[in-house]
Amino acid sequence: MPSPRDVDLRVDLAGILLPNPVMTASGCAAAGRELDAFFDVADLGAVVTKSIMLDPRAGRPTPRMAETPSGMLNSIGLQGPGIDSFLGQELPWLARRRARAVVSIAGSTLGEYAELARRVGSSPGVSAVEVNISCPNVANRGMVFACDPYQAAKVIAVVRRDVPRGVPVFAKLSPDVTDLVGVAEAVVAAGASGLSMINTTLGLAIDPGTLRPVLGGVTGGLSGPAIRPLALRCVWQVHQAMPDVPIIGIGGIKTGFDALAFLVAGASTVQVGTVIFHDPGAPMRIVAELRDELSRRAFTSAAQVVGLAHTPATDSLAATDLEGLRTP
Amino acid sequence: MPSPRDVDLRVDLAGILLPNPVMTASGCAAAGRELDAFFDVADLGAVVTKSIMLDPRAGRPTPRMAETPSGMLNSIGLQGPGIDSFLGQELPWLARRRARAVVSIAGSTLGEYAELARRVGSSPGVSAVEVNISCPNVANRGMVFACDPYQAAKVIAVVRRDVPRGVPVFAKLSPDVTDLVGVAEAVVAAGASGLSMINTTLGLAIDPGTLRPVLGGVTGGLSGPAIRPLALRCVWQVHQAMPDVPIIGIGGIKTGFDALAFLVAGASTVQVGTVIFHDPGAPMRIVAELRDELSRRAFTSAAQVVGLAHTPATDSLAATDLEGLRTP
Amino acid sequence: MTASAGPLQQRAEVLSRKQIGAYHILTLVAPGVAERCRPGHFAALAVGGPESGMLLRRAFSIYRVRESGTYGGTLDVVFDVHGPGTAWLATRGPHDIVDVVAPLGRPFALPADQVPCVLVGGGYGSAPLFTLADRLRERGCTVHMVLGASTEQRLFGALEARRSAHSSVVTTEDGSVGVRGRVTDVLSEVVGRSGAAVVYACGPMAMLAAVAGVAEAHGAWSQCAVEEAMACGIGVCMTCVLPVVGDDGRTRMVRSCVEGPVFRGDRVRWSDVGTVPADALGAARGGP
Amino acid sequence: MTASAGPLQQRAEVLSRKQIGAYHILTLVAPGVAERCRPGHFAALAVGGPESGMLLRRAFSIYRVRESGTYGGTLDVVFDVHGPGTAWLATRGPHDIVDVVAPLGRPFALPADQVPCVLVGGGYGSAPLFTLADRLRERGCTVHMVLGASTEQRLFGALEARRSAHSSVVTTEDGSVGVRGRVTDVLSEVVGRSGAAVVYACGPMAMLAAVAGVAEAHGAWSQCAVEEAMACGIGVCMTCVLPVVGDDGRTRMVRSCVEGPVFRGDRVRWSDVGTVPADALGAARGGP
Ligand SMILES: Cc1cc2nc3c(=O)[nH]c(=O)nc-3n(C[C@H](O)[C@H](O)[C@H](O)COP(=O)(O)OP(=O)(O)OC[C@H]3O[C@@H](n4cnc5c(N)ncnc54)[C@H](O)[C@@H]3O)c2cc1C
Ligand SMILES: Cc1cc2nc3c(=O)[nH]c(=O)nc-3n(C[C@H](O)[C@H](O)[C@H](O)COP(=O)(O)OP(=O)(O)OC[C@H]3O[C@@H](n4cnc5c(N)ncnc54)[C@H](O)[C@@H]3O)c2cc1C
Ligand SMILES: Cc1cc2nc3c(=O)[nH]c(=O)nc-3n(C[C@H](O)[C@H](O)[C@H](O)COP(=O)(O)O)c2cc1C
Numbered sequence A, B: 001m002p003s004p005r006d007v008d009l010r011v012d013l014a015g016i017l018l019p020n021p022v023m024t025a026s027g028c029a030a031a032g033r034e035l036d037a038f039f040d041v042a043d044l045g046a047v048v049t050k051s052i053m054l055d056p057r058a059g060r061p062t063p064r065m066a067e068t069p070s071g072m073l074n075s076i077g078l079q080g081p082g083i084d085s086f087l088g089q090e091l092p093w094l095a096r097r098r099a100r101a102v103v104s105i106a107g108s109t110l111g112e113y114a115e116l117a118r119r120v121g122s123s124p125g126v127s128a129v130e131v132n133i134s135c136p137n138v139a140n141r142g143m144v145f146a147c148d149p150y151q152a153a154k155v156i157a158v159v160r161r162d163v164p165r166g167v168p169v170f171a172k173l174s175p176d177v178t179d180l181v182g183v184a185e186a187v188v189a190a191g192a193s194g195l196s197m198i199n200t201t202l203g204l205a206i207d208p209g210t211l212r213p214v215l216g217g218v219t220g221g222l223s224g225p226a227i228r229p230l231a232l233r234c235v236w237q238v239h240q241a242m243p244d245v246p247i248i249g250i251g252g253i254k255t256g257f258d259a260l261a262f263l264v265a266g267a268s269t270v271q272v273g274t275v276i277f278h279d280p281g282a283p284m285r286i287v288a289e290l291r292d293e294l295s296r297r298a299f300t301s302a303a304q305v306v307g308l309a310h311t312p313a314t315d316s317l318a319a320t321d322l323e324g325l326r327t328p
Numbered sequence C, D: 001m002t003a004s005a006g007p008l009q010q011r012a013e014v015l016s017r018k019q020i021g022a023y024h025i026l027t028l029v030a031p032g033v034a035e036r037c038r039p040g041h042f043a044a045l046a047v048g049g050p051e052s053g054m055l056l057r058r059a060f061s062i063y064r065v066r067e068s069g070t071y072g073g074t075l076d077v078v079f080d081v082h083g084p085g086t087a088w089l090a091t092r093g094p095h096d097i098v099d100v101v102a103p104l105g106r107p108f109a110l111p112a113d114q115v116p117c118v119l120v121g122g123g124y125g126s127a128p129l130f131t132l133a134d135r136l137r138e139r140g141c142t143v144h145m146v147l148g149a150s151t152e153q154r155l156f157g158a159l160e161a162r163r164s165a166h167s168s169v170v171t172t173e174d175g176s177v178g179v180r181g182r183v184t185d186v187l188s189e190v191v192g193r194s195g196a197a198v199v200y201a202c203g204p205m206a207m208l209a210a211v212a213g214v215a216e217a218h219g220a221w222s223q224c225a226v227e228e229a230m231a232c233g234i235g236v237c238m239t240c241v242l243p244v245v246g247d248d249g250r251t252r253m254v255r256s257c258v259e260g261p262v263f264r265g266d267r268v269r270w271s272d273v274g275t276v277p278a279d280a281l282g283a284a285r286g287g288p
């Protein structure tokens, strides 16, 4: 059994080399600065920054969150300082700290996405771009881009055009669709280097005091361990259909084993989101736990397990004497 | 404040009168018999029976379940004795116990649904029919009926034709669609008396021992409190679009307050499913708790709160001095 | 609670929790359960407290019950820390509350005649065998016990076996105590020597399959308590099924929580557990 | 833990939990926190244990800290059982473990000069005021306290106020102790009489708004500790915002966990809390 030290966690994600497969999820780590009090953000696979829009945004009214069983709802409404402030202050900080930055962008029109792609694409210190397409499309009666393969593909096409070749572009998919594989195929055909899955699923909570929706935004995004089985299913289905497309697995990851489950389901890397709120040290704890989970199963690298669950179980693996597998 | 005793829990569900709005969910109470050890099943609003198919079915291989955070996955595969045995043994038992029976039917083809509708429709002691359309359609590459408004509507049309007028037909919807309101409109246009929402959402879990999917069926249905926010959102959206269509709210209901939340979001009645596994006495506990929740908010009936969350909050309600609303 | 012979659901107070080797013995105050209990029944315990993310109950064989005494009836289970649910139970102490549903399932069938019986337990699987031994002795049966485990730490009740059985044999895979090997290595000899008419067994599936085979080879009946993952434990969910041959010779996928956990060993299709055999009732069609 | 002045995350042992009136005082062993703490900081506690369905931490003002002693540094919070998270905390006892992140937030700003100060607490909101009173007295400030609650049971620290302040007034809405009424009914008189330069306040939002108004009317500064629902408590999620006017006169939606919980009372747009005012930076557009 290789010692945890000997496990090679490095992964190649659509051409970018990361020291390990654990990233923070957009909107759950701001731009990394606050987490630096809990661990060195440069030790992460990458920091994915909060989705940034062109202009400053005040977001939605409060309450913006509701706790739900093993999860939470949020309706932040993409509050943020706008791209100028982001590129001027936050991105340089990450670069100075030598952290890998994946910049998440969000727009309400194709034009906004294109403009953001130009601005971000021409900035130094961007490892990759993640395109948050779970935004209402003002030109299409507010229908969310991610829910329509055609509109989703158009966003990716305009972004891809303006981001330099060496910088991969990830499309972040919503699970709230009938045909997820269809959306995935459309955005890959439009030039996405890979897929981030999943964004939150739409939910609602009722306030016991007012008997009205808790959230200022009425509905909100459900996240956390509650949605992990849903996220794993999405990763599984898309990897099954398109085994060569790099996937970033996201949704309720809390432990190193959860990260491993996403890798074997077909993800090349993972993002940790809501669980950071529970445990600010979670991302680096998960890196260490993933190392252990791999080592006790006699794997020598993270890369080798990607998609493993799609292959038939071998006896040797099933028989590995894991703690927790009892022989009475 | 009315005493809990004075709260009128009776509800009219698409023309059938129920003593209270709490039913068991299909597949989570078999045909009621086993729960009779924990409470009198005739005290329930209704018993919704496990979806029955024409022929006996052995279901899927085990493992058929996986526990997930605040939820579970199942892949039972509709194991059941077939319609003859059901009508011969189980339905008469419910009738003898004077319990209201809502019979859930499931098929793989339109012909099967039609045949089931005829058989069930002509049997005495059926209060309503619930049509489980979350089944693969063999005539359409195994695509689930519920995921296609056109196919879903066709199922409801054939069932409606063969179920007597006085017996309402509920279409049970899947949340795994892009446009839930579209499916709801299609099935109502096809003759559904009301909507049961929601069925499970598709998920997957990985086994720590084998690193392969836990479930014999690979993917399975996610249920339990984890999906409650998703279910509430579905009820909210459909009631918003079609306020006159009766809705049965389903998904993660654990307490009387959860039941109340579904009512104010727009459901006329609710079903309790997975939580029965945690607490076999849950359905009747929830009836009692719902009574208390209504009474402490000065409501005199369950019917009066249906859809309340869609109206603006009134000060009088917000100011009701609930336990849990602090005045320091 | 309408059926007086059915299970009771109660918020039971913990009287004590003791550690013995690798196991914990949890004693719960559960009035009324003792009177309804037969050897082979099980209990389903809710875990994690009111806001727990663990929704499903955990099933445990009932080890012992006391009908009344100072505490108005108690119930003991023996468990092993396996995952988070049992880890939580292992932190319970006196006065803590554990929600319990018991007794559940179909118990061991007792022989009508005074016949020799062999009781086989693997690991904590020996837990339900001691009350069974008592009932059998009361009926005038001779009782022989064979207990096995991977190592001494995981052997449960070896001393008690010496007291409650006419003869007892212990095996461990590492030889730390008793015969080195598995229970099935010695079972044939014990069954032969004792002339057993019934072999009772509780333990892992592979052991049960082997025990059923040995019993059959000796022309004895076998009664095996299986352990299948259960979501509800009360017969409403259909998760806990395994292929069992009925009186009519047909194989059906039957619920181990209400039609078991004790089955006739010759009726379970051991090598097909985890599958739906093609000849099982209703197996012809694939399913949603 | 790279930043030595930042928060620490630790699995803290419970030293004790006591009940005082409607409240619980929980003392946690948290080495290193005391040294980093200033009055007005808060702590975020994980609730429900490892498999809890409650994902989010609960925030509590830090009541007291001890730098070392036998236990190597402790931290006290005062809490009220509000919902399931605080109900779980109210079942913790000695040796239990509670995961804590502290100190968090921006503390009360202390005056540079030796000026009279009035400290106003509503319910458990008085908890952070006692260490504040100590710091102010050390600097030579005169300290006056006004504590209020709905009823005596919900009044926290009236006795301690008498010891730590030069003067103290107590109000209860039901008149069960002190003046019948609300803190704001007596506040103007206290601020006037004491000639306070700064009014510090912690309590419900409506009280803070009123206190800020009284302070302003008397030409005093106010420092108000707000309580907004927080998902992360560390500044990464943007759930805890409220509209605050900046030095440049612009209103921004600012995070109360890192830019607060203590704000200048004249800067918070109290009547707009819970909304995004139309003139706030970035408010022009609706949002996804
Ligand atoms: C009829 C019966 C009797 C049993 N008797 C005993 C006993 O006397 N002592 C004892 O230590 N254990 C016994 N078990 C096994 C015990 O139920 C499991 O060890 C326990 O459920 C594991 O829970 P966990 O949270 O620690 O593990 P996890 O693996 O985290 O459990 C996750 C889920 O899987 C289920 N599960 C996991 N392992 C098993 C298993 N082996 N059998 C059934 N379900 C499982 C759990 O119930 C839970 O729903 C019995 C099981 C059954 C069905
Ligand atoms: C900076 C700060 C300091 C606080 N100091 C104290 C204190 O010293 N003593 C004390 O008793 N309480 C204090 N509170 C309030 C305390 O955090 C809540 O009472 C507690 O979170 C309720 O949790 P629950 O599970 O019991 O209730 P629930 O209502 O079930 O909680 C559900 C969710 O809502 C959040 N929530 C509920 N009520 C509040 C609230 N009033 N403020 C913020 N979030 C809330 C919870 O954190 C949780 O995420 C403080 C809150 C903040 C933000
Ligand atoms: C408070 C909050 C804010 C979020 N903001 C964004 C965002 O700005 N852009 C985005 O693409 N996803 C956003 N997300 C979604 C997460 O990045 C992630 O996809 C989702 O929460 C599922 O992962 P988790 O369960 O680990 O949180 C947000 C999630 C939360 C909880």
Ligand SMILES: Cc1cc2nc3c(=O)[nH]c(=O)nc-3n(C[C@H](O)[C@H](O)[C@H](O)COP(=O)(O)O)c2cc1C
Pocket (backbone or CB within 6 Å): B025, B026, B027, B028, B050, B051, B074, B076, B078, B104, B132, B172, B198, B199, B200, B221, B222, B223, B224, B225, B227, B250, B251, B252, B253, B271, B272, B273, B274, B275, C237
């Ligand atoms: C074990 C299990 C079996 C189920 N079987 C059926 C079924 O036969 N027919 C059906 O319409 N729904 C079935 N469901 C779905 C439930 O009726 C319900 O819609 C869903 O579980 C959500 O509710 P819950 O969270 O309260 O369980 C099943 C659910 C579970 C957990």
Ligand code: FES
Pocket (backbone or CB within 6 Å): C229, C230, C231, C232, C233, C234, C235, C236, C237, C238, C239, C240, C241, C255, C256, C257, C258
């Ligand atoms: S565990 Fe539910 S039927 Fe057996």
Ligand code: FES
Pocket (backbone or CB within 6 Å): D229, D230, D231, D232, D233, D234, D235, D236, D237, D238, D239, D240, D241, D255, D256, D257, D258
């Ligand atoms: S609570 Fe997360 S930013 Fe303040």
